[in-house]
Amino acid sequence: MAARVVTVAFQGVDAVRIDVEVQFTRGEAHFILVGLGDKAVAESRERVRAAFTGLGLAWPGKRIIANLAPADLPKVGSHYDLPIALAIMAGMGIIPPDALDGWAALGELSLDGRIMPVAGALPAAVAVGGMGLGLICPQACGPEAAWAGETRIIAAPSLIALVNHFRGVQVLSPPKPGEILDGERVPDLRDVKGQENAKRALEIAAAGGHNLLFVGPPGSGKSMMAQRLPGLLPPLTPGELLETSMVHSMAGLIAKGELRRARPFRCPHHSASMAALTGGGMKAKPGEVSLAHNGVLFLDELPEFGTQALDSLRQPLETGEVVVARANAHVRYPARVQLVAAMNPCRCGLGGAGRGACGRAPRCQSDYQGRISGPLMDRIDLQVEVPPVTAADLALPPPAEGTAQAAxxxxxxxxxxxxxxxxxxxxxxxxxxxxxxxxxxxxxxxxxxxxxxxxxxxxxxxxxxxxxxxxxxxxxxxxxxxxxxxxxxxxxxxxxxxxxxxxxxxxxxxxxx
Structure with a gap:
């Protein structure tokens, strides 16, 4: 006796079809899971077995072989629990054998049979919709998956709810998409006194999507102005909203299916590693440059970032995508961002001119700023000197023009x-x-x-x-x-x-x- 359920494997924001095949054979009662899965996939055996026990279902006393095909494609994550469990249920006759035709499934199982949320529901729903299938997903992921348009969605809270749905005892209603939020309120540009040249550069950068660097001593307003850039940018278009949300879905950043119309603004700490900036790690997750796709990546204290981490941004800034290369796979993430950076002129922050100038200038400046490679600097369109704010500037009333006029x-x-x-x-x-x-x-x-x-x-x-x-x-x-x-x-x-x-x-x- 055999059964088959469709699921997906993620390669960046793309989802590839995986067939979960389960076969019952004679022999010693044993559960074998094959198909090049990682540790989380291997542990699915225990979670599925415990979920059956939690629901009061007897585990079949047969040899069970579950194959994740194609077998040469690496499988990563806990979302294979649900399709494996459904395939076993179909093979046991708990679910009608043809009930799962036309459906794909993903979800993690708790030990009592509840279906737990997983990352990637939106890309999965888009992909299976393109295959002509519907998607069975956790209830918490339903509002997110519903954004996939015409894809049929079943969002179930537990395995028993799915059994009742397919037996016609208690039919589950299709989930509704989550809300679209405008995003958090952005500080107004009127708060910045003086710095007219820098504000002009900020407006030009916003108008054309150009990369921007502020260079000035501490307290001159570099970070203050960068944080006001999102208020100058128009909201995401529908196409951009879907692209950005798919990346955020892979990172598990979409809560309750709520999408944000405001452009992303990511500001990682200068201790961030190369993998944190461009993506990678054991599961090749998206990095900060991809999470800022169609938005702004703000790097404060630019020379304090690792040289290798900064230079890893050179290719994404040109091509608009990141390729995370591994021995067994190449994962692509979109990464079309507007880079905004801020830095002091030297380590002491004072620079080489004016009152309180650095006593080791110009050597201090050249050593400090030399941490940024020439090719990376060449990719920054606007490089702006931000002088110290004077007492006369601070004594002035707020400027007449603010974010609304510039926007x-x-x-x-x-x-x-x-x-x-x-x-x-x-x-x-x-x-x-x-x-x-x-x-x-x-x-x-x-x-x-x-x-x-x-x-x-x-x-x-x-x-x-x-x-x-x-x-x-x-x-x-x-x-x-x-x-x-x-x-x-x-x-x-x-x-x-x-x-x-x-x-x-x-x-x-x-x-x-």
Missing amino acids: ARVTRARERQAARAEAARDGACPLNAQANGDWLETIAALDAPARALLTQAAEAGGLTARGWTRTLRLARTIADLEDAETVRRVHVAEALIYRRVSTGRAGSSVRAE
């Missing part, structure tokens, strides 16, 4: 970018920070004075090939904020101001005159 300009600029991309109809990037190749040359076509200035900057040794491209993107965003159709010399000049050649290290600078 309105950012929204108009992003609408211009989206309209251009839609008119192109060839998969063009909707954000200037992602524009490349012919599309960038089209939207950021320079007049003669602007091209002459950019050429002069490149010839002076201040721009790499990547720097040229990022300056074009930045100039296009500045023009969008001014509602300008073409990119002029003044836009390129402002973009070059933000393309710092060095942060205290040796090098030449570019002057935009």
Whole structure:
């Protein structure tokens, strides 16, 4: 006698079909589980057996072989408990043999037969819906899985509830999707006194999705301004909301099926490891750069992060995805983020000029800032000096403009970018920070004075090939904020101001005159 139930194995945010095959044979009563499972999968035998006992069901006195096919694909996690238990029940005749046709299942079992929540319900529901199947999941995961659209969902609190459902004794109602929340209230930009240049750079970064670095002494407002960036950004589009929520589902961050419309804002501590930033570990979980997908990754005290951890971000910042390579698998996670960072000019925080200057400048600055590699710095579009806030600034009343006014300009600029991309109809990037190749040359076509200035900057040794491209993107965003159709010399000049050649290290600078 044999039975089969479908489940899934996760590879990043993708879910791959797994067939759980159970066969009863003659011989000594023994439960054998095969199929390249990890420790959690191997322990499913004891959880399933205990759940049967908790429900008052007699364990079959036969040799049971459960196979997770394909057998050469690694299986990780406790969500295989439920499909294994259902396959055994179908083989014993407790559930009608054809009742599970057209269904996939995932869930962890407690020792008393309750079905416990697991991570990945949303990606699983999307995947099985594409296979033409419905999904059986824990009751706590039902509101999350219901966001998968047309996929049929059964959210059961326990094994006995599922038995009653398939026998027609007590039919379970389909779950409803959870709520969509607006997110937490973001502090207002009006709280920041002075720092007009830095606030201008923050607005440009928000308008085009550009990477941004603040460099200044402690107390100058670097972190304060970075924390106000989410208030300038528009909410996630429906497509972005689904992408981001699938990553958060894999990390177990969706509670009660509630999705958040606000863009993610992740700010890991500088002690974070490379695996914590880019993903990995024993189960290849998503890292901070993936949890910030379609949002902001804020790295405070940038030079205090490990050099290897920082350099691991170089590829995701270019490609928009992370590939976690293992000997037996390659796992991909989306990671299109806007990087915002803050740092002091040197270890003592004072810098090399003005009252209270560092007594070991410029050596202290070059050593401290040299922890950040040149290739990573080249990927940061705006690099802004943040001077100390003066007593005169603090004595002023709050500025007239705040987050609402700046966000309105950012929204108009992003609408211009989206309209251009839609008119192109060839998969063009909707954000200037992602524009490349012919599309960038089209939207950021320079007049003669602007091209002459950019050429002069490149010839002076201040721009790499990547720097040229990022300056074009930045100039296009500045023009969008001014509602300008073409990119002029003044836009390129402002973009070059933000393309710092060095942060205290040796090098030449570019002057935009």
